Amino acid sequence: MPRPDLFVFFGLIATGKSTVAQAFAEAHDLTYYNSDVVRKELAGLSPQAHQLETADQGIYTSEFSAKTYAALLARAEHDLSQNRGVVLDASYQRKTDRDQVRKLAQRLSVRLYCILCVCPEEEMKRRMAKRALDPQAVSDGRWEIYLKQKERFEAPAELSPDQLITLPTNLPLDTVLQQLAAQLETRP
Template structure:
């Protein structure tokens, strides 16, 4: 249930150095853009708590993170109704963890502006800083990474090439205001996390990212 999951997240975070103040970050990027890899590096470096949509979506049905749901793109666990349930769960978990005083990063594609607005409003309602981590790379690399991920079968994401095609057709890019609060991260090769780590030391700074 949500309470036990929350306790597990906080227990994990306590293994690291507890941040001095809460903040909320969300990722933005297509499947294969390096969101989960980048946020994994961040949580190991900073002790923030990560909430993954791929994991929480499956937990709603009792599936283990690596278990296949056998859902077609846009159907089953990925239809509009279940996606809304997933984001409601992510929002509820994020709210509780933030109130406990931790930094939270929500790892999802966030291709819809309404989804991003929902979490920005959550941060504002709690009077805490908010930022977007935008991950990008060349389209060819997206395809390569997705093929490799599917072949390995060791990740909670079930997004295949057909899902990527849908995202490319339907994504809502960051607008001007969102870009002003975004860290733009090129994940083609190694990624410099220092801008995010520096911001976390003073998240109330008006400067966003670079």
């Protein structure tokens, strides 16, 4: 039986990570884990409970983020060990967090695809404004948090060309998914 794959959709706030990752997971019957949902679950909150703390406060401290990323890895490991493909959806802005995912993939001998979601800032700003009005929105990402993330984001230079796909997400979802499928077909 072929080994399952691990897909990591990452990037800055409002780049479309969650929309694309969830649609991709559904289309390919993969288990989907969203860092915002897991973070709030660990804090005993509902996914739609809005936390308006600034970066580095409350459930967004580096300690709580480390706990969240560890939970994502544990869930991914469980599913991958059951021969089930996994999609992780989180900012993975630090090399050290991405390294943990790479180590997991190596240890379990599964293929890793890291999809860096990108789009113009104007589109990100529009998405954040729209999300702020949506009572069902899970993400607490706001412009001031984006600016902090942008400052801290470590470029994924550690990822090999076989592992990294940069995906523009400012086109219609179907088009983005088609572009992703075309890029994945070129990978070994």
